[in-house]
Amino acid sequence: MVQMKPIVVVTRKLPDAIETRMMELFDARLNLDDAPMSKADLIEAVRVADVLTPTITDRIDAAVLAEAGPGLKLIANFGTGVDHIDVAAAEARGIVVTNTPDVLTDDTADMTMAMILAVSRRLGEGERTLRAGGWNGWSPTWMLGRRIHGKRLGILGMGRIGAALAARAKGFGLSIHYHNRRRVHPEVEDELEATYWESLDQMLARMDIISVNCPHTPATYHLLSARRLKLLQPHAFIVNTSRGEVIDENALTRMLIAGELGGAALDVFEHAPSVNPKLTALDNVVLVPHMGSATLEGRIDMGEKVVINIKTFVDGNPPPDRVLGELP
Structure with missing residues (x-):
């Protein structure tokens, strides 16, 4: 029996190399035009996704998480900061949150x-x-x-x-x-x-x-x-x-x-x-328009961490960059 790939919804355009890797490993739903998602878009995403990969432009609050479907088990954030994600609300629903520390x-x-x-x-x-x-x-x-x-x-x-x-x-x-x-x-x-x-x-x-x-x-x-x-x-x-x-x-x-x-x-x-x-x-x-971490190398490193977190999690292992409550 062929095992279904997990549905991974990516909210913004990522470097080509990362999107290619995601499509190889997962059923990746990409945002090819890079338009920021509305709240309605995010709600639709959490209803269908097994994994959500948001960025700082996406507010994943308790109201959005309340609409999550039963398949959503991981929020693999593209970025270090998670102040746009209600981590406590995610944890209460059994959803793991990860980030991409150190690379920026x-x-x-x-x-x-x-x-x-x-x-x-x-x-x-x-x-x-x-x-x-x-x-x-x-x-x-x-x-x-x-x-x-x-x-x-x-x-x-x-x-x-x-x-x-x-x-x-x-x-x-x-x-x-x-x-x-x-x-x-x-x-x-x-x-x-x-x-x-x-x-x-x-x-x-x-x-x-x-x-x-x-x-x-x-x-x-x-x-x-x-x-x-x-x-x-x-x-x-x-x-x-x-x-x-x-x-x-x-x-x-x-x-x-x-x-x-x-x-x-x-x-x-x-x-x-x-x-x-x-x-x-x-x-x-x-x-400056939020360019602090904006290097090609940095964005690729971030994406690679996202892929590792997702792959590790869907393989049944603890992801390396899990966020527990407030960041230190």
């Missing part, structure tokens, strides 16, 4: 370092000026940025990406500081020459640059609130390649407009894909 660390840390350089040295502003025909020649005082060597970098969230950023920033001569739920191992601190701050408020008040590298959870929603943003020094830069919801974006925008911060570099936004038009009008803000 270097790409995201590289992008974060690039954004630190871009905002401090006014790269975006300079390029826009040149393209608009506004450059009339070199001048000693024109388009002056800020040197990063010797400055204090405060990393909010010293996980894999935070530590990888610290290693890069150390090479640029930045002084490394961090706040985390748990202090990292002393050997890691020594290697990175990193200083731990138990008080986030105290760290914010002393830094020249803040990098947000913590996940979005109920505990980190608006962790950088209006009150905490006011603690930053007026020359400070804030960089976010994590999740937009960690920062009170309206409060940040007001401070930038008022000249109360040196600038910001944002790869993520609180209401993405919508971006506050007041932010787009500011020259001292670098805006």
Whole structure:
């Protein structure tokens, strides 16, 4: 008797090599035009799927999961963060959730370092000026940025990406500081020459640059609130390649407009894909459309992890990247 392949519904277009592999192994239902799925589309998907492979653009909440058919046993997320999935509701229905950790660390840390350089040295502003025909020649005082060597970098969230950023920033001569739920191992601190701050408020008040590298959870929603943003020094830069919801974006925008911060570099936004038009009008803000992990190699690595998680699970074994409740 021929065994039926599991139905795997993939919500967005993935790299060709990954889609080809999925079609070989599974009854893969692909999203060839890459249009984001509506809630109705997602409900239809969970009704027919044995496995759902969503991305960050898909909100898999309790209402969607309540419509799941009896066959849905695995949500193999394409991405590390799972704040768009109600993991508890999935677990309550006996649905396993997996993600794709570790493969995006270097790409995201590289992008974060690039954004630190871009905002401090006014790269975006300079390029826009040149393209608009506004450059009339070199001048000693024109388009002056800020040197990063010797400055204090405060990393909010010293996980894999935070530590990888610290290693890069150390090479640029930045002084490394961090706040985390748990202090990292002393050997890691020594290697990175990193200083731990138990008080986030105290760290914010002393830094020249803040990098947000913590996940979005109920505990980190608006962790950088209006009150905490006011603690930053007026020359400070804030960089976010994590999740937009960690920062009170309206409060940040007001401070930038008022000249109360040196600038910001944002790869993520609180209401993405919508971006506050007041932010787009500011020259001292670098805006990037969620490209932190956007490399071909990274996307293929993510897809390979998804395939491994699905294949392992349907073969009757525990998937290697199972998510249990809140991510560490």
